[in-house]
Amino acid sequence: MSTMAANIGMMDGAYFVGRNEILAWINATLQLNLNRIEEAASGAIQCQMMDMSHPGVVPMHKVNFEAKTEYDMIQNYKLLQEVFNKLKIEKHIEVNKLVKGRPLDNLEFLQWLKRYCDSVNGRIMNENYNPVERRCKGVKERNPKVSSKGSKSLQVNNLLNFGSVDGAGFNTSGPNQERACAASVGANSASQIRALTERISVLEVSAGQLEKERDFYFAKLRDIEILCQSPELEQLPVADAIRKILYAAAEESVLAEA
Template identity: 70%
Template sequence: MASSIGVMDGAYFVGRNEILSWINNRLHLNLSRIEEAASGAVQCQMMDMTFPGVVPMHKVNFDAKSEYDMIQNYKVLQEVFNKLKIEKHIEVSRLVKGRPLDNLEFLQWMKRYCDSVNGGIMNENYNPVERRCKGGKDRNNRSLKSAKSLPVNTMNNSGSGHTLSPNKTCGPKQSRSSGGAGAASSLAEIQALSKQVTDLKLSVDLLEKERDFYFSKLRDIEILCQTTELENEPMSVAVKKILYAADASESPLEEAQEYLNQTLHAVEEEPEPEPEPETETEA
């Protein structure tokens, strides 16, 4: 399947706003730029959602900032591709640079591939936040085991060991049920706001496409009216009056119609040329 997605496939015409909406809705994230997915963690979790249990999520670092950490995420992704026999070359050296076009192209391919597997249907049984948290717990558990094996002199002055910070993706656990309910409510509000932002961005993207479409049409009309054969024709002059009208508060249509009426009326009133008198030919 992966090898059949060519460079002219419709997948590569999907806009960035649609890609961001696809990521945020399925993984409960709030990405606003394509380059925020350059670490490879998003791609790993998309494969985890499409093929549950195939991706070792405890190896995926969602806090990766350095190129080294990002490369480790792409190594996990490449291992998953190899396991699933997906023939897709990952341009790791280009993706980790965070360049929008490179990352957009890879995410366009990713969306096309995942949709071809699940038909574009979201896996309702998949909990993306829980999967990220589970990976964080696995990492923290290994770190705790390592901390227990350290010598006593590694403890601080208060006599307690070094405290490990909780996984940033999961956030601190709530010890009270009311706190848990509050956190769930806050998460729901964040998700609702995130969806609103995504919808607004999608609307803006559609409006921009519509604007560009009609602008290109007007530009074609302008070029046609500027051709040498037509630029002085009454209809071309009338059209250019509309195109070049400076005051947007008033429609120039009436002015253009008046110009056409006057021009046509003048043509009708113009007297026909008298025929030239015939000259007598000498016999």
């Protein structure tokens, strides 16, 4: 299963999932409020997605949700690559590209990650997984001396509610660390079900439009493929070049070789 998910080609439906659907998936699954793909460039979200799909495999206390510098982000991706190796997932992570925060590079990796998580979880969110509690626990283990009256308490609170970021860093509004953790641990299943139901409703509203958009562009690519197979064009070098691009795997760079 891991090898299959890692080797999906660029023509796979996974890479036709739009930016809005990816953001909705992240926000619904991890109870976040991301507005831009590049907000996931630190690698922390990817680590927590793997923590949800494979409980106990990711050492969450090592995940740095505060990572802002490339050095700190690289540490998160190193951790993620170690998890991939442990699970025998044959997926190379283009760390140098991802930490730059370019939307397209991060979108492609998140598209792959969604496909992988869907293949593991069957497109069903783990109802027993509390993402806020897991982040809270990881932050506590990472900063055992954090005091509720100290400045780091505010930093921990930021991590639990991160997603609304700007050039200055994380949003500083919201309850303190203790209240956030207590609310997370003590939340009853009924409120969680209501929250999930609301998120599912939002996803269902946009799902139809996203599927139409995906099918629209896939149909265009299919038309190009059929055109390249026509007797008039099949033997032309440009048709062969187009076919190479269409059939290239995720790790291949056809244009760079040309």
